[in-house]
Amino acid sequence: MSLARKKNIDNAEWIETFQNIESIVTEKEVAELEEAAVRAITQKTKGKTVAYAWSGGKDSIALNRLCEIAGIGSCMFAHTDLEYPAFLDWCLKNKPDGCAVINVGLDLKWLADNPVMLFPHDRRIIYRWFQIVQQKAIRQYFRANNLDMIVVGHRTADGNFVGKDKICRNNAGVVRYSPIADWTHEQLLAYIHYRNLPMPPIYGWKDGFKCGTHPWPARQFTDSIKNGFRDVYEIDPEIVKQAAEFIPAARHFLEEVMA
Numbered sequence: 001m002s003l004a005r006k007k008n009i010d011n012a013e014w015i016e017t018f019q020n021i022e023s024i025v026t027e028k029e030v031a032e033l034e035e036a037a038v039r040a041i042t043q044k045t046k047g048k049t050v051a052y053a054w055s056g057g058k059d060s061i062a063l064n065r066l067c068e069i070a071g072i073g074s075c076m077f078a079h080t081d082l083e084y085p086a087f088l089d090w091c092l093k094n095k096p097d098g099c100a101v102i103n104v105g106l107d108l109k110w111l112a113d114n115p116v117m118l119f120p121h122d123r124r125i126i127y128r129w130f131q132i133v134q135q136k137a138i139r140q141y142f143r144a145n146n147l148d149m150i151v152v153g154h155r156t157a158d159g160n161f162v163g164k165d166k167i168c169r170n171n172a173g174v175v176r177y178s179p180i181a182d183w184t185h186e187q188l189l190a191y192i193h194y195r196n197l198p199m200p201p202i203y204g205w206k207d208g209f210k211c212g213t214h215p216w217p218a219r220q221f222t223d224s225i226k227n228g229f230r231d232v233y234e235i236d237p238e239i240v241k242q243a244a245e246f247i248p249a250a251r252h253f254l255e256e257v258m259a
Helices: 011-019 027-045 058-069 085-094 108-113 123-144 185-194 225-235 237-243 248-258
Strands: 050-053 075-079 099-103 149-151 167-169 175-177
Touching: 011 185, 027 058, 027 149, 027 175, 027 185, 050 058, 050 123, 058 185, 075 085, 075 123, 099 123, 108 237, 123 149, 225 237, 225 248, 237 248
Parallel strands: 050 075, 050 149, 075 099, 149 175
Antiparallel strands: 167 175
C-alpha cells in the first residue's frame, strides 16, 4: 500500500493507510526520522532567531513536536473569519504554548465581493488563498519578530516547493526551512500515530485528508459551487445559513434544500 501525490488520493485510501500504518512503517523507522529531523533543525537554526508555523494540520502537528524537541518554542497560527467553527475552536484550544494567533480577516462580505475565491478549482485561485492567508501572516510575523528563519511543514509529496537544501527565500525576504520536506505521506501518518499526536476534527469530515485544513470557501475538489455548499452543509449547516445572507449561491442552495 502506497499513497501517491495528495491530489490523486481518495480519502478512503488515506483512512485505510492510517488505520494500517503499523504494517507499513515501523516505530523504529519513526524514531530514526525524528532523530534525523531534530538534528537537522538544530544544525540549520543554530545561532538564528527562529520560529515555526503551525496550522493545526497534520504536517504542522508533526512539526510542532520536532521543533519542541529541538528547543524552538516560538510559533504562529494564522486564521480567517471564514473558518469552520469546530476546527478553529480545536486549534485555539490545542495550539502550542506561546503560539501567536494572527487573524488575517476575510469575512463573508469580503467573499461576496470576491466570488472567484469560492470553492476554487483553478490552481491560481488555490495559490491565491495561500498568499492571502498563510503567506501574509508569516510575512507579518517574520518582520514583527525580526526572524532569520521560519520553519514550516511543507513536503514535496504535497507538491510544495521547498528550495535548495529545503530552504527558500521569497521576494519579501522571508526565509522558510522545510525539515520534513522528504517525508512520505506514510511516514508522516506513522509519526502522528506512534507519537500519539492529537488530530483536529477536520480529518473526520468528508474528504478531510484529501482537502486538508482550509477556510471553508477554499474547499477543493467540489466540481461545482452547489456541491461545495452541499459538502459544507453536511459538516455545519449554520455556515451555509450565515453565508446565505451575503452569497446568492448559498441562498439558492438552501432554497433547494428546504423545498
